[in-house]
Amino acid sequence: MLSYVYESGFAMVAFYTAINALIMLILALLVTRARVKNQVEIGDGGKPEMTGPLRAHANNTEYVPTALLLMWALLPIGGSVWMVHGIGLPLTIGRLLHGFGLSRGIGTSSPRFLGVMLTWIAYIVGIVSLLWLVFFPQAAAS
Numbered sequence: 001m002l003s004y005v006y007e008s009g010f011a012m013v014a015f016y017t018a019i020n021a022l023i024m025l026i027l028a029l030l031v032t033r034a035r036v037k038n039q040v041e042i043g044d045g046g047k048p049e050m051t052g053p054l055r056a057h058a059n060n061t062e063y064v065p066t067a068l069l070l071m072w073a074l075l076p077i078g079g080s081v082w083m084v085h086g087i088g089l090p091l092t093i094g095r096l097l098h099g100f101g102l103s104r105g106i107g108t109s110s111p112r113f114l115g116v117m118l119t120w121i122a123y124i125v126g127i128v129s130l131l132w133l134v135f136f137p138q139a140a141a142s
């Protein structure tokens with residue numbers, strides 16, 4: 001059973017999808033907690049302490065769906081489980097770091113910077129992998 005999970009690209013994409021959905025839920029809960037604490041129902045209510053949690057959740061919402069689509073698009077055209085990990089691992093670690101860094105405040109931080117870099121690496125790996133498989137389909141067969 002476990003060998004199937006680690007060898008199956010679809011199972012690994014499902015794994016990364018679930019973990020990133022969990023990250024999204026946690027970030028949404030942090031927004032809700034900040035809203036209750038600051039008595040803000042819509043937007044940031046003009047309160048600077050709302051900006052970090054709101055942007056952490058929004059930024060995650062902006063990046064994660066496209067990265068997951070990159071992973072899902074790989075498999076039907078011959079992408080390997082290693083390509084999936086090449087996107088999923090930096091994406092997931094990057095989103096954790098970025099969310100942690102930004103939810104603590106809106107200033108610059110090492111976790112936030114590293115999180116962005118890892119997210120961009122995930123995008124680059126996904127884009128290059130997809131284009132490679134589209135233009136060189138024989139590479140998937142070997």
